[in-house]
Amino acid sequence: MMILRPIQKSDYPALLNIAHESGHGFTSLPVNEELLQNKIARSEASFQKQTDIPFDEGYLFVLEDSETGEVVGTSAIEAAVGLDDAFYHYHLSKVIHSSRTLDVYKAVDILTLCNDYTGATELCTLFLKDGYRKGLNGKLLSKSRFLFIKQHQYRFADTVIAEMRGVSDENGQSPFWQWLEEHFFSMDFPTADYLTGIGQKVFIAELMPKYPIYVNLLSKEAQAVIGQVHTNTRPAIELLKSEGFTFNGYVDIFDAGPTVEAKVDNIRTVRSVQNKTARIGNAQGGSPVMVANDKLAEYRATVAELQVDAASEEVVISAEVANALNIVDGDLVSIATL
Numbered sequence: 001m002m003i004l005r006p007i008q009k010s011d012y013p014a015l016l017n018i019a020h021e022s023g024h025g026f027t028s029l030p031v032n033e034e035l036l037q038n039k040i041a042r043s044e045a046s047f048q049k050q051t052d053i054p055f056d057e058g059y060l061f062v063l064e065d066s067e068t069g070e071v072v073g074t075s076a077i078e079a080a081v082g083l084d085d086a087f088y089h090y091h092l093s094k095v096i097h098s099s100r101t102l103d104v105y106k107a108v109d110i111l112t113l114c115n116d117y118t119g120a121t122e123l124c125t126l127f128l129k130d131g132y133r134k135g136l137n138g139k140l141l142s143k144s145r146f147l148f149i150k151q152h153q154y155r156f157a158d159t160v161i162a163e164m165r166g167v168s169d170e171n172g173q174s175p176f177w178q179w180l181e182e183h184f185f186s187m188d189f190p191t192a193d194y195l196t197g198i199g200q201k202v203f204i205a206e207l208m209p210k211y212p213i214y215v216n217l218l219s220k221e222a223q224a225v226i227g228q229v230h231t232n233t234r235p236a237i238e239l240l241k242s243e244g245f246t247f248n249g250y251v252d253i254f255d256a257g258p259t260v261e262a263k264v265d266n267i268r269t270v271r272s273v274q275n276k277t278a279r280i281g282n283a284q285g286g287s288p289v290m291v292a293n294d295k296l297a298e299y300r301a302t303v304a305e306l307q308v309d310a311a312s313e314e315v316v317i318s319a320e321v322a323n324a325l326n327i328v329d330g331d332l333v334s335i336a337t338l
């Protein structure tokens, strides 16, 4: 059985292993031992914290194979970005250059540096080990965040965003970054990405072009990747789109990958959440759903085949599922579609 739970100190070797395996372009898990340890500590503190306003909490989950005890994936939620350090995007918008007298009309795209998503909740750090990219594992890892957000809604903002990885090749070369590097940074993409991953972002404020950039002045290669995702990221963006996330012209400042956004209450999985009293018994038939206990530090979620009756306040779960969720008969569970 696959169980999603908060990360704990003892998961450090597994997290380091995932940081290695995820490679460059995976900004939020840089191979940096101190930083990874801090991430675990920060997550543990966030799950412990009594709060009802989102601030700088970061909730990091792992997916564990209960048969082997192996940690096979990660996913995370930042409660609110940009509240203790500026959080940047480029916003893609249009200006019209037209002259009626000369009969010239041109619509040009511009990119403007902004901090528009300050305070938004961010989905991040989604990674699933190679051998486990099958069945419902990916969906559980990604969508359980919506279930958790619904269960603890006061801990999160109304707007949820996800920054999708932009286009880069096997060597970490990004066409968009190449243009920036040439004119402004003199530093390669993996280095810049690593620096932001370890929280050293001052160089962005210092070196990033501050004035709007005319897109038609960028290299053709850079223009072509604005708002485009890395091939490996296609399934992730498709999943978010099916949840109701949309692209509103915000792109990453380094690789120009798209950021997608949704209002919490409009997210499909959030809307599907039902709270029930668990009855342990003979759970026969039914289709796969996500089911989670109602705890915080002891949070557990998994996939189970359940017969969910919208009209009933109860749901029958097997002893095995109850065991996985660490609950007893009569405890509350939340259920969401997969």
Ligand SMILES: NC(=[NH2+])NCCC[C@H](N)C(=O)O
Pocket: 027, 086, 087, 088, 089, 163, 192, 193, 196, 197, 201, 252, 253, 254, 255
């Ligand atoms: N691919 C990147 N590392 N981009 C830079 C980080 C961007 C992010 N929005 C921030 O301000 O922290």
